[in-house]
Amino acid sequence: AQKITQTQPGMFVQEKEAVTLDCTYDTSDPSYGLFWYKQPSSGEMIFLIYQGSYDQQNATEGRYSLNFQKARKSANLVISASQLGDSAMYFCAMREAQISSGSARQLTFGSGTQLTVLP
Amino acid sequence: NAGVTQTPKFRVLKTGQSMTLLCAQDMNHEYMYWYRQDPGMGLRLIHYSVGEGTTAKGEVPDGYNVSRLKKQNFLLGLESAAPSQTSVYFCASGGTGYGYTFGSGTRLTVV
Numbered sequence: 001a002q003k004i005t006q007t008q009p010g011m012f013v014q015e016k017e018a019v020t021l022d023c024t025y026d027t028s029d030p031s032y033g034l035f036w037y038k039q040p041s042s043g044e045m046i047f048l049i050y051q052g053s054y055d056q057q058n059a060t061e062g063r064y065s066l067n068f069q070k071a072r073k074s075a076n077l078v079i080s081a082s083q084l085g086d087s088a089m090y091f092c093a094m095r096e097a098q099i100s101s102g103s104a105r106q107l108t109f110g111s112g113t114q115l116t117v118l119p
Numbered sequence: 120n121a122g123v124t125q126t127p128k129f130r131v132l133k134t135g136q137s138m139t140l141l142c143a144q145d146m147n148h149e150y151m152y153w154y155r156q157d158p159g160m161g162l163r164l165i166h167y168s169v170g171e172g173t174t175a176k177g178e179v180p181d182g183y184n185v186s187r188l189k190k191q192n193f194l195l196g197l198e199s200a201a202p203s204q205t206s207v208y209f210c211a212s213g214g215t216g217y218g219y220t221f222g223s224g225t226r227l228t229v230v
Contacts, residue, residue, distance in 0.1 A: 009159070033217055045209065045221035052217075091161060095217075104169050105150050105213055106177065109161035 003027065004092050004110035011115050013082045020067070021077040021113045023092030031097035034075040035107065036066065039089040048090075051075060079115075087117045122146070125210050125222035132200040132229045140195040140225050142210030148220075150213040151193040152177075153185060155206040156224075162209060168193055200229045 005024045013019035025034065036048040051059045051066045059066040067076040079086055093107040123144045132138055142151065149170050154162040164177030166185040174185045182204060184196045193212075197204060210222040 004161075006161075035217075035219075043207070043224050045211075047218070050217050093162075104152075104167050104175065106152055106164050106167055107162075107211075107219065109154075109163070111159055111161045 002110075003108045004094050006092055006110035006113050008113045009111070011113055012118055013079075013115065014118050015084060016081055018078060018080045019082055019115065021079070021090050021092075021115065023075045023077065023110060025073050025075060025092075025094050027073075027094065027096055029096040033095045034066070034068070035093040035095070036064070036075075036077045037091045037093060038086075039091065039112075041088070045091075049077070082117045084117050084119060087115060089114050123210055123212055123220045123222040125208075125225050127225060128223065129226050130228070132197070132227065134200060134202060134229060136200050137196070137198050138200065138227075139197075140208055140210075140227075142193040142195070142212075142222055144191055144193075144210075144212040144220065146212060146214065146220065147190070148212035148214045149190075151187065152211045152213075153183070153193065153195045154209045154211065155179065156209060157206050165195065165208075200227075202229045205229045 032053045034051045038046040049059050049061045049064045051068045058068050063080045065078045089112045091112045092110040126141045152167045153165040156162045163179050168174045168187040171190040186194045208225045211219050213219040
């Protein structure tokens with residue numbers, strides 16, 4: 001089974017509006033972390049936000065917030081007040097702790113969502 | 120500037136040729152990773168290392184070899200390139216926290 005699922009290959013949003021990018025995950029590890037990265041057309045991977053599985057509150061970083069619903073295993077990214085510069089590919093990723101098995105702390109990525117912000 | 124440096128940035132290979140991609144980090148990170156990115160598939164882990172002298176296979180290791188002789192360097196080798204290895208390759212490093220640093224990527228085309 002896919003560990004990280006992003007069901008929206010492409011999304012459009014009007015400038016200044018909010019947009020939600022979906023991410024669901026699958027793990028049996030009680031300790032894990034969820035990440036969102038932005039990849040603009042220039043290609044670099046830009047870290048946006050992190051949510052730990054034991055964090056009680058949803059993570060926020062400026063215009064980015066992570067809507068963490070643990071029971072539903074979802075970690076949606078919300079971008080408020082979209083800007084033209086937000087047009088990019090967005091990746092959800094997960095790191096499982098697996099402390100007992102000597103985890104290499106690697107990230108597992110979803111397939112990404114291409115967001116286009118319209119003027 | 121601290122970070123992860125990948126060389127080269129672009130490369131075109133003929134089928135059957137070999138090459139080595141170099142990843143260098145100056146953050147004293149223990150963990151290093153090689154990913155490949157293909158359209159519609161996100162980033163997939165090729166190989167990783169949890170410390171100097173150690174390497175292990177990831178999700179898609181076939182056709183690749185790696186070495187980590189020095190803590191700061193992680194090399195990815197293609198012994199006999201195939202068109203299926205046309206991709207964008209990313210190196211990343213991580214420490215004990217939740218931060219990861221990615222290189223700027225290597226765009227490889229095998230013809």
